[in-house]
Amino acid sequence: MKKAELVFIAYPGSGCIVSTVGIAKYLLTQHEHLFATVLVMKLPFHSTYDVVTYTQSLSSSSSSISKRINFIDLPQENTYADSIAADFLRQFLEDQKLHVKNAVAKLMDSRRSTCSDDSPRLTGFVVDVLCTTMIDVADEFGIPSYVFLTSGAGFLSLLFHLLQLHDEENVDPTQFKNDPTAELVVPGFLNRVPARVLPGVMLDKDLAPTMMGYARKIRGSKGIMVNTFMELESCAIRSLSDDDAKFPPVYPVGPILNLNAHPNIIGSDITKWLDDQPPSSVVFLCFGTIGSFSRDQVKEIAIALENSGVRFVWSLRKPPSKMAFAMPGNYADLEEILPKEFLDRTAEIGRIIGWAPQVDILSHQAVGGFVSHCGWNSTLKSLWFGVPIATLPLKSEQQLNAFELVKELGLGVEIKIDHRGCFYGGNEHSIVSAKEIELGIKRVMEVDSDTRKRVKEMSEKSRRALMDGGSSYSSLNDFIKTLMDGLP
Incomplete structure (x- = not known):
């Protein structure tokens, strides 16, 4: 042949x-x-x-x-x-x-x-x-x-x-x-x-x-x-x-x-911590390879997490320099960007990491919700593992993906569907409030919600x-x- x-x-x-x-x-x-x-x-x-x-x-x-x-x-x-x-x-x-x-x-x-x-x-x-x-x-x-x-x-x-x-x-x-x-x-x-x-x-x-x-x-x-x-x-x-x-x-x-896992990249501390959490109790926050936020927006996310009381893993990236094509990095000292004593107050319920291998975390039984930028790859991974998404888009076609997830398909909950990050063409004064983020986190973590049931069904369909x-x-x-x- x-x-x-x-x-x-x-x-x-x-x-x-x-x-x-x-x-x-x-x-x-x-x-x-x-x-x-x-x-x-x-x-x-x-x-x-x-x-x-x-x-x-x-x-x-x-x-x-x-x-x-x-x-x-x-x-x-x-x-x-x-x-x-x-x-x-x-x-x-x-x-x-x-x-x-x-x-x-x-x-x-x-x-x-x-x-x-x-x-x-x-x-x-x-x-x-x-x-x-x-x-x-x-x-x-x-x-x-x-x-x-x-x-x-x-x-x-x-x-x-x-x-x-x-x-x-x-x-x-x-x-x-306009x-x-x-x-x-x-x-x-x-x-x-x-x-x-x-x-x-x-x-x-x-x-x-x-x-x-x-x-x-x-x-x-x-x-x-x-x-x-x-x-x-x-x-x-x-x-x-x-x-x-x-x-x-x-x-x-x-x-x-x-779907190849990267257990050595996560680090034993995060893996062990996730292993110790109840099923579907952790919300995962991750915004893609290039996702990063201003200092003011990081503060609002931190306040939302603390006020929600929900267990969390947060992939927090440092914005790139003002060079045209630089990439985000990791913070050498998280204290410089987070609210004072935030790490101490949330030590029992959360972990903050830099770059995150999404497959390893989304596939973990402890993870029950995903606050995401709604990149298409991230969306498909989340659906594959049956984890509902709370939408916080930043750039590209992510706003459309968020709209489709929330309004068309009922597979996500809205934090924002039209947000554009200040590093990606949005207004630097357009900050998503802690209250909006907290509400989205609580909704995406609801155990018996219709959204969660639809996502579980779609997970099975994606595999079939x-x-x-x-x-x-x-x-x-x-x-x-x-x-x-x-x-x-």
Whole structure:
């Protein structure tokens, strides 16, 4: 039987890397004649976490898969110190095109040099939404392009809707920035979508045109794999699959998650402390790899935790320096940011850590609630482990995810759905109060709430979706069939 090879290109953020390597491995487990080459781009400020994630992705492959998956490191550029944020991504990816082209050319040459009919045929590019400019490179080689969306189907529905408004009705989405009462009727959503939860990039005059360009590239691809599953986002998926919608085929293949535990990273103190807590009694606060807060907001969160009386594990990160592309770090001394004697007063009920491996904590039986930024990977992990979310979004499409969780799906409780962190385009005076946070913590920790019951049900559905005959299992095999049928 002929063999097919896919080239995967992910934007080098930790979530994108994990999801892209995850879908590559998942595809290979489903078909023994599939091969994958992952092109690894490295940012000038590539974080330690990204490197750790990448290394673990390599080492965790089974022996049968490791022989069929290849990682190629692309040259690391260090010429962006003077770039402004709005131009950085565009400039970085355009510069990477040449490296991608060279890597693919060498790959194709190496395949030809074997002079064997048994050599895999390069069948397609798989790019994430931020790397759709690489479709130009695929076109140069005459190779089909597919998109792997690390966000949900709701975000894709919104993106296509805003593109249609822009191109067909001359509606500039940035006009909604100053109209907080505006609401949109978006295909795939049961409720009107408030403009205040639109992704920040769609409201930014510098960035919105770039996102529109991404949307056009996605719409022109041969197919879209989405990290979601039918049972979670059935309404959005069906709207995208409508024959009249004129979109590429959509394949819901999730949840694609990296579930490898990191017990040595947590530290024995936190593990032991969690082991000593009653089941579902601990609330976990974590805001992603880059999530951080101002001093005033940290104070409000601390007051909320203390007043709630709920046991907690809090991943608290130090905001980056004012350098354009620095990453958050850990506090050398927590006393400098927390209310006076907070650590002493909460010593029996809580622990504060720096970077947190979410899987290890969310999977622990002691954890009963999750205060989250609502990044899509974090959302899928929380649902997988049956832990309800209290929403406190910061950036990107997190506000839309929060809206979807709370208003559309009933799988989360609201602290805020439209909050934008002051380090991520929000107003530095827009502080979520301790009272709002405390209320959200208490609600998400309710033992017999309808939200908790729905989350437990969705947890079971997320696991069944990936089993033989499940919705995502079947969708992924439909995608593989399309690939294999297209082989020359």
